[in-house]
Amino acid sequence: MSHLDYKLLIFDWDGTLANSIGRIVESMHMASTRSGFEQCSDFAVKGIIGLGLPEAIRALYPEIGDAELIAFRNHYADHYIALEATPSPLFEGVAQSLDAFRAEGYHLAVATGKARRGLDRVLKAHGWEDYFDITRAADETASKP
Structure with missing residues (x-):
């Protein structure tokens, strides 16, 4: 061949x-609240789906510092993994x-x-x-x- x-x-x-879009949006909103950032719109979060998580977070919150990014990422991952106990x-x-x-x-x-x-x-x-x-x-x- x-x-x-x-x-x-x-x-x-x-x-x-x-079909994991709703879980991604929910997890991003939860992580932003727990990290002390204002929630982005559902539309904005849907626009970053497909990017790596650090790149997605930085696209939504360009002002985020390195230490804040790590905490935000951990909040997101903990929530998303809990939701995925039943796979999307x-x-x-x-x-x-x-x-x-x-x-x-x-x-x-x-x-x-x-x-x-x-x-x-x-x-x-x-x-x-x-x-x-x-x-x-x-x-x-x-x-x-």
């Missing part, structure tokens, strides 16, 4: 495959669509703003530990975009 025959589809996780559901048709793409010869990948630990957790929760050919998490490379 030449490189021209290689078909690859790359998906984001949050808001693309998994996949959007309707995602599993069937991915299976259809694979049957058509596509290789499948995930590139996410989640840390590796978070990505591994959600893949395991959905029984997809070995489903994707390639996965890349925010703490393994530069943040998107």
